[in-house]
Amino acid sequence: MAAAADDQHAVQLIDEQKRFHEKTLTYFKQWVSGRDVGLDYHVISVFGSQSSGKSTLLNMLFNTSFDTMDAQFKRQQTTKGIWLAHTRNVNTATVQTAKEKDLFVLDVEGSDGAERGEDQDFERKAALFAIAVSEVLIVNMWEQQIGLYQGNNMALLKTVFEVNLSLFGKNRNGHKILLLFVIRDHVGITPLSSLSESLVSELEKIWSELSKPAECADASLKDFFDLEFVGLSHKLLQPKEFEQDVKKLGDRFVFEHNSPFYFKPTYHHRLPLDGWTIYAENCWEQIENNKDLDLPTQQILVSRFKTEEIASEALANFRSGYQKEIGTAIDDKEKLIAVMQQLKTRCLKEYDEQASRYAETEYLEKRNELEGEMVKDFTGTAKMFLENLSKLLIQTLEKEVGDRKSNRSFAERSEASETAVKNQFHAAADDFDKGGFITSSREFVDVFEQQLKEEVEKLRKDEIASIITRAKKGITLKIKDATISLLSNPEIDVWDKVMKGFHQTIRDVLEKYEMSEGNYDFQVGLSEGKNQDIYQQICHCAWHLLNVTVHDYLKEDTVVGILRDRFESKFRYDDNDSPRLWKNEEEIDQAFRIAKEHALEVLGVLSLASTSDNVEVVANFDAADDVEDEFYQDDMGIYHSRRFAHILNEVQKEKVLQQFRRQINVTVLDSKRSIIKTTNS
Ligand code: GDP
Ligand code: MG
Numbered sequence: 001m002a003a004a005a006d007d008q009h010a011v012q013l014i015d016e017q018k019r020f021h022e023k024t025l026t027y028f029k030q031w032v033s034g035r036d037v038g039l040d041y042h043v044i045s046v047f048g049s050q051s052s053g054k055s056t057l058l059n060m061l062f063n064t065s066f067d068t069m070d071a072q073f074k075r076q077q078t079t080k081g082i083w084l085a086h087t088r089n090v091n092t093a094t095v096q097t098a099k100e101k102d103l104f105v106l107d108v109e110g111s112d113g114a115e116r117g118e119d120q121d122f123e124r125k126a127a128l129f130a131i132a133v134s135e136v137l138i139v140n141m142w143e144q145q146i147g148l149y150q151g152n153n154m155a156l157l158k159t160v161f162e163v164n165l166s167l168f169g170k171n172r173n174g175h176k177i178l179l180l181f182v183i184r185d186h187v188g189i190t191p192l193s194s195l196s197e198s199l200v201s202e203l204e205k206i207w208s209e210l211s212k213p214a215e216c217a218d219a220s221l222k223d224f225f226d227l228e229f230v231g232l233s234h235k236l237l238q239p240k241e242f243e244q245d246v247k248k249l250g251d252r253f254v255f256e257h258n259s260p261f262y263f264k265p266t267y268h269h270r271l272p273l274d275g276w277t278i279y280a281e282n283c284w285e286q287i288e289n290n291k292d293l294d295l296p297t298q299q300i301l302v303s304r305f306k307t308e309e310i311a312s313e314a315l316a317n318f319r320s321g322y323q324k325e326i327g328t329a330i331d332d333k334e335k336l337i338a339v340m341q342q343l344k345t346r347c348l349k350e351y352d353e354q355a356s357r358y359a360e361t362e363y364l365e366k367r368n369e370l371e372g373e374m375v376k377d378f379t380g381t382a383k384m385f386l387e388n389l390s391k392l393l394i395q396t397l398e399k400e401v402g403d404r405k406s407n408r409s410f411a412e413r414s415e416a417s418e419t420a421v422k423n424q425f426h427a428a429a430d431d432f433d434k435g436g437f438i439t440s441s442r443e444f445v446d447v448f449e450q451q452l453k454e455e456v457e458k459l460r461k462d463e464i465a466s467i468i469t470r471a472k473k474g475i476t477l478k479i480k481d482a483t484i485s486l487l488s489n490p491e492i493d494v495w496d497k498v499m500k501g502f503h504q505t506i507r508d509v510l511e512k513y514e515m516s517e518g519n520y521d522f523q524v525g526l527s528e529g530k531n532q533d534i535y536q537q538i539c540h541c542a543w544h545l546l547n548v549t550v551h552d553y554l555k556e557d558t559v560v561g562i563l564r565d566r567f568e569s570k571f572r573y574d575d576n577d578s579p580r581l582w583k584n585e586e587e588i589d590q591a592f593r594i595a596k597e598h599a600l601e602v603l604g605v606l607s608l609a610s611t612s613d614n615v616e617v618v619a620n621f622d623a624a625d626d627v628e629d630e631f632y633q634d635d636m637g638i639y640h641s642r643r644f645a646h647i648l649n650e651v652q653k654e655k656v657l658q659q660f661r662r663q664i665n666v667t668v669l670d671s672k673r674s675i676i677k678t679t680n681s
Contacts, residue, residue, distance in 0.1 A: 010066045010085040010107065013280070014129070018122065020284045024084065025277045031086040037102050037273040038357050042263050044253075045106040045130035047156060048140030053184055053235065055107055057140065060246045061253075062087040066107045082126060083107040090254050093247035100254055102273070106130060123156065125287045128163040132283040132295055133276075135267035136178045143186045143231070147198050158206050164224055167295055169216045176266045178226045182249075186231030187238075196229035203227070228260055269295075272357040274310075275302040303358035307366035310355045315373050318347040326381050333428055336385060340378055340437050347374060371436070378437035382429075383444070389428055390448045393421040394455050401459045409523035410463045414456050422452065463524050464534060471538045474509040476545055483549050488562060490602045493612040498546075506542050510535070536620075543619045547644050550609065554647045559606050560659045563599045567664050571595035571671075582675050592668050599664075603656065607648035619644035 011027050014020055046054045055066040064085035085107070088100045108126045130137060137160065141153055160179075168175055183195055207221040221227075230249055233241035252258050271279050279302040286293045325343060329335035351370055355363050400417040401410065408416070425448050429441035438444070482501045486494055513520045519528075520535045571591055574580055582588050609617040648656065 010064060010083045012079070012081050013084040013106070014082040014126075014284060016080045018125070018288055020281050020288075022281070024280075027084075027086075028273070028277060032102065032273065036353075038354075039268065039270065039272055041102040041104065041273050041276075042136070042253075042268075043104045043106065043134045043276075044136045044138060045108060045134040046138040046140055047108055047127070047130065047160070048138075049153060049156075050110060052140050052142060054138075054140045055109075056235070057138075057182065057184075057232070057246070058085070058105055058107055060243075061091055061250055062103060062105055063089045063091060064105055080109050080122070082129065083109065090250045091247055092250040092254050093244065094251050094255060096254065103253070104276075106134065124159050124163065127156070127159045128167070128287045128293060129280075129284055131160065131164050131167060131177060132287075132293060132298075133269065133280050134177070135264075135269075136180055136262050138180045138182055140182050140184065142184050143190070143195065146183065146195050154202065154206060157203065158210070161207060161210055161221075161224075165210070165212060165216060167293060168224060169213050169219075171296060172216075172219075172223070174266055175269075176224060176226055176264075178228060178262055178264070178267055180262065181227070181229045183229065183231040185234045187234055188231075192229060192231045195231065196227075199229065200227065226264070228262065269299070270357075271299055271302060272306070272354070274354065275306040275358065278302045278305055300359050300362060303362035304366075307355045307358050307362050311351055311366045311370045314347050314351040315370060317350065318343060318374060319377065322377060330381070330385060333385065333389075333431065336381070337431055337435055337437070340381070341435060344371075344374055344378075344437075375437065375439060378432070379439070382432040382438050386425070386429060386432075386444050386448070390425060390451060393425055393448075394451065397421050397452070397455060398459065401456070402462075404466070410460070411523045411525035414459065414525060418452060418456055422449070460524050460526075464522065467522055467524070468534065468537055468541070471509050472541050472545075475505055475538070475542045478505045478508070479542060479545055480549050483546065484553055487550070487553055487606070489565075490562065490605055492601065492605060494602070494605055495609050495617055496612050498550075498609075499611065499617060502542065502546055506539060510538065539620055543644075547619055550644075551647065554606055556648070556652055556656050556659070559603070559648065559656050560663065562606065563603060563656070563660045564663050564667075566602060567595045567599035567660075568667065570598045571664075571667065582671055585672055585675065588668060588671050588675070592664070596664060599660070600657075603653065607646075607653050609645040609647060616645040 011024060012021055013024055046058060048054050051069055055068040058064050058066050059068065062085070064087055066083055066085060067079065083106070085105050087103050087105065090100060090103065108130060110123050110126065139153075139157070145153055164177065181196070181199060183192070186192065186195070203221060212219065216223075230245075232245045232249070235242045252260060252262050255261065269279075279298055282298045282301060283293060283295075286298070322343065325339050326336070329339045347370070348367070351367060355366065357363075397414075397417045401414045403413065406413055426441075426445060429438075429444045429448075432438045433441040479502060482505070483498055486498050486501065491497075507514070510520060513522050515521045520531050521528075522531055522534050526534075572579055580591065611617065
């Protein structure tokens with residue numbers, strides 16, 4: 001394990017025990033140090049037999065510091081495993097101006113051919129791993145190895161082909177890998193072209209002998225690999241040329257106009273750098289456990305993990321500033337929605353910037369979830385706002401509907417106000433809905449409308465109570481005075497007049513509500529039947545009042561008084577309303593008889609309320625109004641009282657008669673005495 005991870009310093013990604021080094025992520029962070037690399041990076045692996053100068057080349061080419069045999073104790077093998085280094089500093093022939101892309105270099109340290117056997121396992125696994133993560137595979141070999149069927153190298157290439165087929169054979173998605181053959185100690189006697197020709201024919205041979213899965217039976221080597229060849233001069237014999245060759249090689253990793261340029265989009269695994277270590281670790285785990293390595297699934301798993309992580313962070317940032325920012329706008333809908341929009345946009349932008357590079361389905365799925373989480377917070381805020389708004393709107397409604405001074409009826413006022421506040425509430429709820437800040441405005445609207453309905457119902461009840469109270473007041477005054485005035489000076493048809501006045505009073509008071517004969521609309525937005533109920537209530541009140549007035553007034557003493565007044569006015573005054581002067585007793589007796597008869601004419605009338613055509617007056621009551629009465633219910637369900645008409649019973653009438661007689665006898669005696677006085681004087 002490398003001690004430090006300075007820039008370009010190599011770290012061991014996979015050790016001799018085939019363990020993945022988890023801390024790699026921290027090195028990545030240091031290497032990248034806060035830059036957003038995204039997909040803008042490349043991975044290169046190097047393969048080749050032991051001591052073929054791989055690490056030496058990488059260090060020169062990429063300015064990395066992989067261990068080389070020279071740096072170690074002489075001829076002692078370097079530490080086995082897969083080593084990783086990072087560079088942005090490629091050794092080039094052409095002078096560079098801009099800072100280069102991030103390159104990650106994997107140095108695969110296998111074992112010597114002699115020691116193979118158990119290590120075939122490592123070699124195969126390393127090849128699988130390198131192919132799963134790299135774009136360019138450098139195959140390093142000595143010139144003199146070419147043409148001789150050199151078991152070691154060719155076995156390695158056979159492995160590479162096989163594992164590549166196992167990874168990409170099934171889902172051929174156009175992905176390719178570049179095999180870059182670097183021919184070392186190329187002294188130049190044999191031109192590169194003929195070296196590459198013989199290499200290609202060897203490769204084709206291996207490919208053709210390979211047992212391929214059915215799907216790829218007719219696939220050619222070039223369907224999966226691009227091939228490039230480069231020769232490097234002898235490092236020790238031609239050091240200057242060697243150096244120049246390495247620099248020219250470097251150009252092909254850096255300058256896109258260079259032909260060939262070694263990084264093509266089809267080589268890239270399309271995984272943002274943030275997810276690379278997880279991806280690499282997942283791949284290694286599968287390989288190490290001898291499971292089928294399914295690259296698309298690995299990429300999905302990484303995408304899932306990373307998008308989740310990015311979404312959580314975006315959400316945490318969103319929530320950390322939420323209350324404060326919302327707090328400044330909670331009273332103002334436009335502002336509130338603007339702030340919500342801003343918070344949402346900011347959060348999604350933060351998410352999109354990093355997560356959109358991952359597998360689209362995972363990215364979109366997590367994005368939806370993230371939006372869903374935000375909606376939860378927004379819904380809470382919208383609820384608060386809408387509850388507040390609903391309170392204010394109900395207050396407005398109360399004020400508008402309760403305004404009896406308005407020249408509009410309750411029905412008109414409540415309908416107008418209800419529509420207006422409903423519209424306002426709907427508009428607000430819709431705004432939250434449209435912005436996607438709540439999942440549905442329906443539940444809010446339903447709650448509000450229910451509250452509104454209850455409120456209007458309450459106001460309507462108040463209004464009805466007020467109408468009844470006012471009607472009662474108007475009726476009370478008129479009925480009491482008019483009835484007593486009629487009864488105090490009764491004629492035979494007094495009940496005709498009382499009843500006519502009674503009905504007229506009700507009609508007068510309810511005049512403004514009468515639509516047509518006996519058909520009332522109290523303009524509180526009720527059905528015909530309900531209007532009729534109110535009318536009945538008022539009538540019952542009036543009847544009750546009439547009942548009380550009549551029965552309170554027509555007590556025995558009052559009736560005696562009425563009869564006596566009636567007697568006296570007939571007895572004491574002549575037809576011209578002049579006081580009589582008695583001449584003799586006969587005259588008095590006669591007048592007495594006539595006046596008495598006249599007075600008693602109304603005793604029956606005052607004892608039993610009936611119209612002049614002898615029909616008993618029947619009162620319409622509400623049962624509750626006068627519980628002590630004897631009631632009966634008619635076909636229409638209305639209660640009637642039999643007692644109303646029965647004012648004085650026979651015993652009471654007898655008492656009245658008695659008193660009346662006594663009193664008029666006194667009157668008559670006085671009159672007679674006055675004659676005696678006049679005659680005597
Ligand atoms: P690795 O095991 O493939 O990584 O090989 P090293 O880079 O550790 O080098 C092994 C030995 O080969 C060292 O002693 C190097 O000095 C030597 N070497 C490196 N490059 C060259 C080269 O281009 N030509 C020759 N002849 N020797 C080289
Ligand atoms: Mg090495």
